[in-house]
Amino acid sequence: MDTLATDFLNTFQDLDESQLLIKETVHKFVQNVFMPNITENFENAHFPKEIIKEMGKLGLLGSNLHGYGCAGLDEISYGLIMKELERGDSGLRSFASVQSSLAMYAIYAFGSEEQKKYFLPKMATGDTIGCFGLTEPDFGSDPAGMKTFAKKSGDSWVLNGSKTWITNAPIADIAIVWAQTDEGIRGFLVEKGTKGFSAPEIKNKLSLRASKTGSLFFDNCQIPNENLLEKTEGLKNALMCLNQARFGIVFGVLGAAEDCLNEAIHYTKERIMFKKPLASFQLIQRKLALMSTEIAKGNLVALQLAKLKQNKKVKPAQISMGKQNNVQIALDCARTTRDILGANGISGEYHCMRHMCNLESVYTYEGTNDIHLLIVGQHLTGIAAFE
Incomplete structure (x- = not known):
């Protein structure tokens, strides 16, 4: 490396x-x-x-x-x-x-x-695997519109609805499920084997293939009251969880970007074109230099966010800026590396195409690129453009 x-x-x-x-x-x-x-x-x-x-x-x-x-x-x-x-x-x-x-x-x-x-x-x-059920078939970027509903019934809750595009769902032992109630949105622990609960796998993905993704279906599931996350009181709690995960993405995608850049450098130094290494051409060096520059900027963003988060001073909009920026950097690096490698770039022998396919999903999940830009825009102007 x-x-x-x-x-x-x-x-x-x-x-x-x-x-x-x-x-x-x-x-x-x-x-x-x-x-x-x-x-x-x-x-x-x-x-x-x-x-x-x-x-x-x-x-x-x-x-x-x-x-x-x-x-x-x-x-x-x-x-x-x-x-x-x-x-x-x-x-x-x-x-x-x-x-x-x-x-x-x-x-x-x-x-x-x-x-x-x-x-x-x-x-x-790792003895118990979890998943997080927020996204619904009709409500991705607008989770507040969720239809999944939990009704209080004696000392339990009756849960009905569905979630989709849930990472880990098919292998999870427990699902954190967010649902509308008469008291507002609350979180529930739904354990595998609960009657009326199923988590089928989503097949034929072209991205994140080495990851298990599924849907969650609830048909009159009886959830004991002790499985209510008692401190949840609205959608803001689910979004707090998402901010934790988005912070990890800020760092994570840079790993994929760096792997692509290293692959591009190694390949162009070994690949002979017109009797000299591909790395000796100006266009190639420009592409490598731009990738390295963007990754360097992304590292600075990630480190600063980590410092703010460690000191409990980070704002959700700052994490949104980091997620949007660094995923875009990583996706651009993967695409550029695929371009540099030519036909070899689509081969499983190399990593860039796999990273590129994966990052297309990361670009969208846990807040799309556009939604994160609008979150930053709201922070700058005080106006919510997505409402």
Whole structure:
């Protein structure tokens, strides 16, 4: 890995020994355990569940949460973990991000003490897998319009509705489900095996193929009152979870971008064209220099957001700016690398096309590119253009 190319401004030169060790450990894990089978797994739409408990042993699940068996790492360390996971594949980072920043964080922030003690330690080890049910077939960018409804019935709730495009859904043991109630939007813990609950896989994806995605269906599901996330009180709580995950994306996608740039540099130095290395041509060097420059800028954005988040000073609009900016950078780097590699760029032997396909989804999920720009626009003007 060429750190000069991918961290041209030495943004991360002051990492402490612990942070460096975390980065190196996750990098080795991804390269040695995950990457040998990624081409086959992507082609066969297979997520290697067998590595989940290994991730748990390394402390990668819920890593920036404190207590309950979680590692309690700082926000820079969490970001570096996401970056190394996505250097491997966006699907791998998506699994860890949903498990940690959506499912575990929702319980951590809004659950009862009993719920936290029961679920979080098992989720930290990877023995229990979670998913996060917010998006519905008719309500993506407008989650407040959700139709899923939970009606209080004695000492339980009756849940009806559906969610879609839910990462981890087909393999999850527990779903964090957001639903309308007579009291407003609340969060519920829906356990696998609950009568009337199903989570079928979404097939034929052309992106995030090494990741499991599904729908959630609820047909008169009876949810015990103790499975209500008691501290939830409106859509703002779900959006707080999304901000946690979006922060991880800010770092994560840079891993994919860096992998593409390294691939482009290596390829152009080895590829002979008109009797000299492809890297010797001005157009190629311009493309490489622009990619390195954009990644350097993205690193600065990520590090600053991590510092703000660590000090509890980060604003949702700042995370939106980072998510929108860095995903665009990563997608552009993947497309440029695919272009540089020519016909070879579409081969599974190389990584850029896989990264490009994955990043098309990351560009859209957890807030589309346009929605994040409008969130920043609202912060600048005080006017909500999407309402």
